[in-house]
Amino acid sequence: MNNTLHHKASNNTANSARRSEYWPQLQQLAEQKWSLATLFAEDKARTTRFSAQAGAIYMDYSKQCVDETVLAGLLNLADSCDLQGRIEALLQGAMVNTSEQRAALHTALRLPATAELNVADQDVVADVHNSLAQVERLSQRIRSGTWRGFSGKAITDVVNIGVGGSDLGPLMAATALDEWADTDIVVHFVSNMDGSQLDNLLKRLNAETTLFIISSKSFGTVDTLSNAKTALSWLLATATLRAGTQDSVLRRHFIGISANSDKMSAWGIHPEHQLQLWEWVGGRFSLWSAIGLALAIRIGMPQFKALLAGAHSMDEHFANADFADNLPVLLGLLAVWNSTFLQIHAHTVLPYDGRLSYLPSYLTQLEMESNGKSVTHSGEHIDYDTCPILWGEIGSNAQHAFYQLLHQGTQHVSCDFIACVRHYSDEAQNASLQHQHELSLANCLAQSRVLAFGNDTLAAVTIACDADKYKHYRGNQPSTTLLIDELTPHSLGALVALYEHKVYVMASIWDINPFDQWGVEMGKEMAETVYQALQQDSNSQFDTSTEQLLQHIRRLS
Missing domain, CATH: 3.40.50.10490 (Glucose-6-phosphate isomerase like protein; domain 1)
Structure with a gap:
């Protein structure tokens, strides 16, 4: 450093x-x-x-x-x-990023391959372009029809499952640039925790030709993993009828994007289908990384690289x-x-x-x-x-x-x-x-x-x-x-x-740190506590308003 x-x-x-x-x-x-x-x-x-x-x-x-x-x-x-x-x-x-003791290197995600940037003995540019090369390989397999689902059919639909920066960035860019799409493969975006988005979408998709991208920096976000679990169950219900196996479904229908490879592997994402994020990339600044895979599938890698080049041109203007x-x-x-x-x-x-x-x-x-x-x-x-x-x-x-x-x-x-x-x-x-x-x-x-x-x-x-x-x-x-x-x-x-x-x-x-987001963490932790109380139907010690609301929900459940 x-x-x-x-x-x-x-x-x-x-x-x-x-x-x-x-x-x-x-x-x-x-x-x-x-x-x-x-x-x-x-x-x-x-x-x-x-x-x-x-x-x-x-x-x-x-x-x-x-x-x-x-x-x-x-x-x-x-x-x-x-x-x-x-x-x-x-x-x-x-x-x-002083509160988390790290750099914020989203601008490195759009550096040209000839640039040099070493941080803490890490060749950042090489790592970024290795990841982009993997994005290109996977997107090309999907776009060309080489990637096949469990029944041997080519992919027709790609569903990006994420929330926050893992959803808003690629969704915004894919919508803005859809006229640049040069494939019939359709990309969809799911973020809502309650399942309504996913439920409505699955009713219209063919399990044999649908690929899911699980985008989560930590691979622990409950919103994203709950949707991913439902998607897997939907696929397995169809695959079982056709003598498919869970391993085949996971390998042929899921790509993971995360900074936590261990959790991706534990969930069942095949190592070849794991794309890397880094701790030094905040979710809301991650469009330029592998998080943009769904966009690259839709508009092609040359146009995705043009997006990166445009961002880099603004970086240069900002610097000079x-x-x-x-x-x-x-x-x-x-x-x-x-x-x-x-x-x-x-x-x-x-x-x-x-x-x-x-x-x-x-x-x-x-x-x-x-x-x-x-x-x-x-x-x-x-x-x-x-x-x-x-x-x-x-x-x-x-x-x-x-x-x-x-x-x-x-x-x-x-x-x-x-x-x-x-x-x-x-x-x-x-x-x-x-x-x-x-x-x-x-x-x-x-x-x-x-x-x-x-x-x-x-x-x-x-x-x-x-x-x-x-x-x-x-x-x-x-x-x-x-x-x-x-x-x-x-x-x-x-x-x-x-x-x-x-x-x-x-x-x-x-004089504030724009790269952390501690304000969202306590609500997540409290949600887990409330969820446990809701599941166990036991006496809890929340404020009177929360207790009353829990009782109302229990009466109607």
Whole structure:
């Protein structure tokens, strides 16, 4: 381990943001009455100064409540926190996950094979590419029809069983990139513990041609293993009728992805069908690893590698671009400004593209599980606001669901609008599809405009609102717009990596660890205790509410 980088990453409290001279300066600036309409009226060149681009992603943040003074203060704050040193620590494998005493090497998952990165005497790049080679071998066997089920038939359906990062990442990417699929093999995703997802799916699948991927870093997650056990029982019920054996079913119908090979073997996963994870990869950062196997099966390994290359291009931008032009740095600093200083405690992600329907859910986990923290690296309690509540939906659907609150509610909400400039470029003959795409773009730009300026967008609206207060649009809701040239595996990789690095920037300013998730552990432990009480029907010693609920369940069971 590089001890110098370890020191930079975890022992920086003397220069923490809270102690910086720029923190109180930003607090004073936040107390001003910010008006987006005034900012635009006073600065005709505002959009030019408050925009940036990296590759296929163009970012307009001119509708954020910032001016040159605020931006300079935020950039100075980043310098005072040694953000550059923290970025280097992340990318070079330092122990940035301080509570678990390890690196966070998700960026290594997309390094080219020619790169060099050794951490604690481990050749990380070689390990990663050995795993990717195994992903390629297995995916090619499945895609080519070489992989056969217990009855000798080729695989037609692949079911990814996981939860959290082992589900949301590949589900989001497979949905976004399905037009890149070049196989008839269909991939499905199951995560829900109660079995309803799996039950509905199994009724439609053929056991002889279905392959299951069990994705669990620990291979001990009850949600995932309960679904896997049900899948095995379903297969065995069919295989037994055809004189199959359990060993044959396990070998021909299950692949495991985990950091725990012993548990995979104990469950029955054949050693050749075990794909490796590492402790230094958090689940919500694991899309780029073997966790992406279902995606690789669907779109092919060349396109999966293009996804990795897109993410790596954003890593390079994050590492080398000046902070004033650095998309992840700017996006992260703006999020800190909104949440911590302007006290905007809600944030919504609004993709105006149906292919990105699962992106808000993916980012909800990425941001809130990473930065939903209230203690610093050194264990000190925080007296400032960190991660906002995040949610989102496809923009056109959201307009008919919760935009009422955005436009006329009492809550301040910051927004990210995301859209693709080009779509249906190969559908020139289909004018209707192109028309729909242009309508979607128009709605994206129109909504951000009304959120920013309210009644001032149209004089006629202003006049009407003077007489009818129910039609008043207050405006002044800050937003950032991200325009992607077109949605490809490469640009999707860059977009997701952009948000990963945004999370790290926020955490660096707040001096918190974004790579652990202790907040989810106690609930899991308590669930096991409650489950035992439910099974044994014995006297327990819970709170009166839990006891009453248990009694109600027992009466109806």
